[in-house]
Amino acid sequence: MLKLLTSIRYYAWLLPCVMLYACQDSATFRLSGSFKNLRQADFFIYSPDGGLDRIDTLHVLNGEFDWTVPLEREATFYVIYPNLSEQVVFAEPGEAVKMKGDAGQLRATRVEGTRENEELTDFRVAHTDDTQEQLTDAMKAYIADNPDSRVSNYLQRQLTLQRTTRPSRLHVGQQLKDIVLPPDGLGTADTLRIAAGQPHLFIFWANWKRDSQDAFYYIRRALRRTADNADSLRLKAVSISLDTDPEKYAASCRYDSITYATRCYRLSWSTPIVKLWSIKDIPYFVLTDHHLVITALGGDWKKDMQPAIDRLLHE
Numbered sequence: 001m002l003k004l005l006t007s008i009r010y011y012a013w014l015l016p017c018v019m020l021y022a023c024q025d026s027a028t029f030r031l032s033g034s035f036k037n038l039r040q041a042d043f044f045i046y047s048p049d050g051g052l053d054r055i056d057t058l059h060v061l062n063g064e065f066d067w068t069v070p071l072e073r074e075a076t077f078y079v080i081y082p083n084l085s086e087q088v089v090f091a092e093p094g095e096a097v098k099m100k101g102d103a104g105q106l107r108a109t110r111v112e113g114t115r116e117n118e119e120l121t122d123f124r125v126a127h128t129d130d131t132q133e134q135l136t137d138a139m140k141a142y143i144a145d146n147p148d149s150r151v152s153n154y155l156q157r158q159l160t161l162q163r164t165t166r167p168s169r170l171h172v173g174q175q176l177k178d179i180v181l182p183p184d185g186l187g188t189a190d191t192l193r194i195a196a197g198q199p200h201l202f203i204f205w206a207n208w209k210r211d212s213q214d215a216f217y218y219i220r221r222a223l224r225r226t227a228d229n230a231d232s233l234r235l236k237a238v239s240i241s242l243d244t245d246p247e248k249y250a251a252s253c254r255y256d257s258i259t260y261a262t263r264c265y266r267l268s269w270s271t272p273i274v275k276l277w278s279i280k281d282i283p284y285f286v287l288t289d290h291h292l293v294i295t296a297l298g299g300d301w302k303k304d305m306q307p308a309i310d311r312l313l314h315e
Contacts (some may be wrong), residue, residue: 029051029071029092030068030097031045031068031069031077031098032100032175033058033066033092035064035102036063037102038063042057042058042082043055043058043060043081044058045077046077046078047075047076051071051077052069056069063103071091074091074092076090081264082185083267085266087106088120089111090114092114092226093115097112097117098112100112104246105245105266107270108128115223115248116138120151123147126138129268129269131269131281132275136159137267141167142145142155143159157234170297172295175293176205176288176292176294177292178194178293186246186249186266194238196292197231197290198290198309199236199240199290199312200236201222201232201234201285201305202238202240202285202287203237203283203284203285204240204282205283206241207245207251209284210242211299215281215285216282217231222309228307236282238253238274239260243266245265283299284299285304287308296308
């Protein structure tokens, strides 16, 4: 009797697995997604290695999408979120992979269903707040330990891209081009275009870096001190947060009275302007004059910024 019950349990478990396998066509790849705090959106998807001959659209409705594509060989797909960040997905014929995330923390999205996707997810989440140098070291270590992994091949391509994409290292006296910051999906609906006309103070910060909060006190003082100046000497502040948690970011904006222009793309060190300007630590300040020429930069307000602000007041 016990043997019979054991057999029944075994086949009861086996039958759904067989049915699931039968329903998944061995010549297709299925990608589905489930996202909290997201009613409706369009993600885009493409493949750089021939898995798809076009850019396709993943229509998200009530936080869910389900997409199937013919696939006859191993391929790599990239999902583009509305904030323009990308999520890599490894695919093979007959596989089914699911993305699980929160619209407010897209960097924490998990990709599950295959070993390679889960390994890359674990690596990505573990190094979310790494500096670029820390991330590079971690990537190299992973590649050395897993030389034949698809994850290693992907990370090696990222390292190659880093070497060929040289960021602009800022320096005093450098003329900045007009800067464009798109909406961040956290209450900012307009594109922020920063042009010459008045001095600008950029502050790079994050909730998880304690010194960032101290910096806002000095910024408020500087804005008050220049409030009555002519336009060409009236300081304008721009906040760029590296936070990945939108609730903590919003709380800091309220607590620290960030009423000036601010953006948070939830991309941490992968924020485009952070990478472009090669920002290596936070808080970090960049001060320009009304021609968008850099007059001061650094992470120490009293040493790097205060003398330049004083000069600005006496021009």
